[in-house]
Amino acid sequence: MLSNFEFVNPQLFWLFLLLPLVALWYFFKRNHQTATLKISSIKGFKTPKNWLARLRPLLFVLRLLALAAIIVALARPRTVDESTRTVSNKGIDIVMAIDVSASMLARDLKPNRLEALKNVAARFIRDRVTDRIGLVEYAGESFTKTPLTSDKSIVLTSLKSITYNTVIEGGTAIGSGLATSVNRLKESRAKSKVIILLTDGVNNTGFIDPKIASELAVEFGIKVYTIGLGTNGMAQSPIGIRADGGFQYGMQQVEIDETLLKEIAETTGGKYFRATNNTRLEQIYEEINELEKTDIEEFKYTNYNELFRLWVLLALGFLGLELLLRYTVFKSFV
Template identity: 35%
Template sequence: MTFGQSDFLLFLLALPVAAAVLYWSLKKRDTDILRIGSPDLIARLHASVNRRGRTAKFGLWFIAFALVIVALSRPQWGSEVEIVEQEGSQVMIALDISNSMLAEDIKPDRLTRAKLEISDLMSKLGGDEVGLVLFSGAAFIQFPLTFDYVTAKSFLEDAHPGMISRQGTAIGDAIETAIKGFDETRASQKVIVILTDGEDHEGNPVNAAKAAVDEGVLVYTVGLGTGQGQPIPEPGTFNGNTRFMRDRQGQTVLSRLDEDTLKDIANAGRGRYFRAGGSPTAAESIAAELSNLDKVSIHSEFETQRVERFQIFLAAALVALVAAELIPDRVKTRSRPTNSSQEGEPA
């Protein structure tokens, strides 16, 4: 036997103390009555008191209270298998890991802020499946759709620009790769969330977003960076020795947030655009959007649960209380004949 709320069992320790206090108070009352009353009158009154019944009644009360305490502790034994239907959406997150995401116009840098937004979003998804696509000049699925957010976050933390040798920002390829990651056998809502600075150098991401809608997929975008522009640190040149990327003319390359492109992608994908660093956060805004989508059953789990048995103890407590109330406080006694009636009897 196990208990779901074992802390309640501590109240059982109070029952012996309560019993001792009750016994002492009854004894004291009897002593006080004997001291102030006529012994003969008290003896006649006590003759009708059901002493054994009173003791049994108090005992049943204490048993009932003990059973109620055990019931509150939620005793459990045995087990049963329960099928749990999980409702939610399929969410593929596309994270830009190009070199421009190392720019520090939002702190600590664009890529780290994007990871924080994704981690926060995962914490708010609830029953949704989540997968991750990494992209720069090419795209690949870092991990497929899963409910295991802990493992997903560990893969997310490992993402860095060096994972894809081909640099660039191919948002269209990221959308196409994310679509391939959905499970087409399930009718759940499918969503792509793209986190990038929006500087698309390849393909046509707006057309890719329209194609996603044709597949029943919504596309949301999250912009990282500022419109003023920021130099791009060369990988491996941090910690006070930062060098910035330059073009062929030797000019420092500035990376700017392209909000117009990201808004066009979101509009074409029937989603919405959010900017990282705002209030509420992008993660909070997207989570609110996802919560309003139609949910369908996307996963069934078999859970083994212990069977609650508190009803047995509550029923036993009720029986004890009813039995206590059925015990009479007094018993019938035969009256002793008086002296006058004895003298009138014939010899």
């Protein structure tokens, strides 16, 4: 409730330290505030108790309250209402090309390469608040999973549904995956167009040469970041299918065409990364997130509601009441 309340000059509250001093001064000087008469004895005077005399310090209390209200008014209390408006007219269009071949089920990343990628990619997508993002799946062939959209819920739902299946032809067609991604971005008018191409193998199928696809990316002003996914050496990978339909795992050599991935990245002005574990994969996406910054303009509007006038009126009210009582009810004591 008080989060939007502030004082412009809070240092003036130190003046409250003067009020106890003023009160002490009044306490010691109160008997000298009115005229006195010295007589030898008052035995002949009837001295009934006078309640007005006892209430006379009320005048001083009213004056102290007026001083306190003035101090608060000088400190300038006010409420602050802030609103912001974010404008981004220089967004980035990003297509994530994801390898979904059987080798992506290898368990060198936990729980496997594909699920590790999906977890990290989901955080990356959430961070790209103002950008449009699309998804492309590829194995032996490729297709668009999600076209470019700024609706992150759609992209995240599509990403979650990506699994290995036997519908897509087997193999790894890097050229096809890259060409499909380029096709999604070629008509884009964004200030920056980016493809994040991830694979854990070598280009061993498809009708499009990856080098030709990378040249198309250059022609349309698209930057490609390539990620080679997998440990160095051997990895527990699917080697067959059991009778129950599940995969049989065994140790296999990890083969990633790093030369090709580096060439694609270099040709398009991107960068090549190698992810050998979950932590490194997270670091790669964080680095890409930093490299591809979106220009965001934030306009802040502040509305101040000054409240000092209320305290000034309160101080005048206390002073007015004091004067009224002083020259009416307590007139005989002045």
